[in-house]
Amino acid sequence: MLIFAPKTSSSLAGRVAAALGTVLAPSEEREFEGGEHKMRPLVDVCNEDVYVVQDLCGDANASANDKLCRLLFFVGALKDAGAERVTAITPYLAYARKDRRTQPRDPVTMRYVAALMEAVGIDRVVALEMHNEAAFDNAFRCHTLRLEAADVFVADIAKAVGDQPVVVMSPDIGGVKRAQRFREFLTSTLSREVDLAFMEKRRTKGVVSGATVVGDLAGRAVIIYDDMIVSGSTILRACQASRQAGARTVLVAAAHAAFLPAASQIFSSHAADNVLVTDSIELRPEFEQWLDSGLRVCSIAPLIARTIRDLASHRD
Template sequence: MDYQPLLFALEGSEHLGQAVADELGIQLAEHELREFEDGEHKARPLQSVRGRDVYVLHTLFGDEAHNVNDKLMQLLFFIGSVKDAGAHRVTALLPYLAYARKDRRTKERDPITTRYVAQLLETMGTDCVVALEVHNRAAFDNAFRCRAVHLEAHRLFVDALKEKIGDQPVVVVSPDAGGTKRADRFRDVWTEITGDEPPTAFMEKHRSKGEVTGDAVVGDMTDRVAIIIDDMVSGGTTLLRAVEACRNNGATAVYGVITHALFRPGSEKLYDAEVMDELLITDSVKPQREAADTSKVTVIPVAELFADAIRDLHDG
């Protein structure tokens, strides 16, 4: 096997793929994508992959060019073509994993779509899947039979926040009870880096038919900087409710920390929310709504995380 890994970045993911390649000190591998008038497509590598360790990066979030299902099919078919061309091992790098929110049955006869996506990737011959901050870590680990690697952006966020917050006391907040494990993990990383172990808190939240209710807060945040942790934001309603609750319960400042800034229509209100001091997001996806005032939004690059994962996997 050739020592140097081959890294491909599919359409819509080229910018992040180039950043990962730069971190590794390699060139992005070349490929061809042809789209036909009837909606079908063909993708193939433009260089030999025989016997090589191949990494395919694609963020599975729909944008103006390709919807989420188009991107998923592009990834699956490209992995298939690479395996057919003799690749030694193929790893899917997923800054954002589509369908990860539907990881359990909440109603009778509900699908478990996370598992179906895992089966599709495995069927195409994927040897390893690397994903950034999926909605449910346990569901992700259990869905795959091939090797699955879960990346976290917590350290990147903590490094950015500690420069802004300094020695002020903080509280780590989950916007709902289901995210408490994520908040606990962030708290652990904060403690490891800063030496200070902050308390945690969470919001009461009920969602039914797309409507969110509940505004009780469990935990004390009086005279503390509140750091609200969530894996993704779409419309922003839940985050804003949490921000306002933190302010009403005595927080001196409020920071939103969101890994995947999906930002669908209606999320513009996040940028204008005077109650939130700053919003920190990663570049795992391209936000569908941009901020007019970027001074309150900090984008944390995640290329370093994926480059480190490639090094670890490639070197064993």
Template sequence: MLFFTLQGAEDLGQRVAAMGGWGVAPHEERDFDMGEHKGRPLVDPRGHDVFVLAALHGGGAASVNDRLIRAMFFCAACRDLGAARVSLIAPYLPYGRKDRRTKDHDPLSARYVAQAVEAMGCDQIVTVAAHNLAGFENAFRIPTLHLATEALFAALIAADDKAAPCVVLAPDPGGIKRAQLLHEALQAIGVADVGFAFMDKRRSAGIVSGSLFAGDVAGARVHVLDDMICGGGTILRAAQAARAHGAVTVHALASHGLFTPQAITRLSQDDGLDALTVTDSAAPFVQDTPKLRVVGLAPMIAAAIARLHGGTTWPLPPASAPQPRSLPFAPGQ
């Protein structure tokens, strides 16, 4: 097996390799004048089961499109050089939000990404917390593996020993199923007193509307779950609504912290939000703040690679509270 970690995913890749007990294979990435790029393995991939970990979020010097095309070209090079199988691991898979037409003549960008990945010779793809699981699985014609984060978040919530009842809140209609899965994960590990609530939200031409709030959160610890946070507006809107309906505390959880430069400041300074938890799928990305905690994905990804490579069976990380980490990086670094 060969495990490659592309630029932007080095920190996570080193922790995945350490957790799995294998090394990171050497490779070269070079930038040329006028924006072109070359990536190549520095070991012969012929006959090997190749896993490529790629950070496909935007930020810093590389855009989403830059990182996507570089990852696809690297996978294609491994395929051309005779790799037995090439698996792309993209903890955050871009364009997942555009999996259907909401306006006339809209693109189906999620499907186009899938077609491009397949055309480059990838045999399978692994991602974490897809925006729309059905859309992700249906877009690809190669095998897919979806790594859900509900168990990680449920373990964190269960470790909270405060006496107030717990409520899971979906911040928009599209997140109801995701919130239901977290609700079920909490019940599965013995958190009995769990409620459920959701908010209405509609967005058109950049304008957000919808004020319906359903569910009883009075006197409760509210956990707002989303798959990603960018500007933070959706989370803060839900947090403020929960406070207005009597929530004792509000904790936001998201699998992907795709923060804009202003988002962390906005979230950390808002009195309606007590805490924010994300995974390291898009790290490095944040400045240090007491409200933020980061849950590592390395155990989950290492377990997935071990299962995929030769059918080795590894159990997923146990449903115990993972240790959060602070990442003192500047936004957009």
């Protein structure tokens, strides 16, 4: 078993390797004029079971498109060098939200990404907390595995709520199934009943509206559970609605911290008592000021390490 990572994802990959009690396999990356590059393994990969860790969220160092190309080209090199099986660990999968046509002649970009991955020979794709699970499953013809952030968050949240009555809330109707599964995780951990609620949400030409909450939040610890935070507007609305409905405590848990600058409003407003995210995406430097002051990052490295260990032990 060999684990590689492009330099844009080496921090998370290093934590995964450490959790497995190993180190990243050596590779070479070179940049050329005009923005071209290459990456090659520096060890023999022939007949090896190979795992490549690469988040596909654009940041200051590389765009989502650049990260995707680096992953595709490197996997192609691995397969050309004789790797028996290559698993792409993409905790954040670029274009996963573009999974359907919302206007005439719209692209279904996630399906195109799947086709590109399959074309270079990726045998399996592992991703964390998909925006639309059914669309993800249907887009790929190679093997896929969806990891759930509930596994990472549940212990911290159980400790935070203590003996308070608890309700898990989805900030929109589309996320109810995700919130329901986390509710089941939390119910099992707390060994007591946890209720479910959701919030109305309408989006028209990019403008979000709707503030009706379905469920009883008064006097309870409210866990607002979602797959990602981008601008933060949806989460902020849900926090404010929870306060207005009489919530005793408001906690937010979201797998992907795909923060835009506007997301700082969640922390500056103190609308949430605490926000939990994972390290599926490297935290942008401007948000580090909120660490230990409303923001907590829970590592997915142990979860990915366990997943790799299980996949390697069941090698066909």
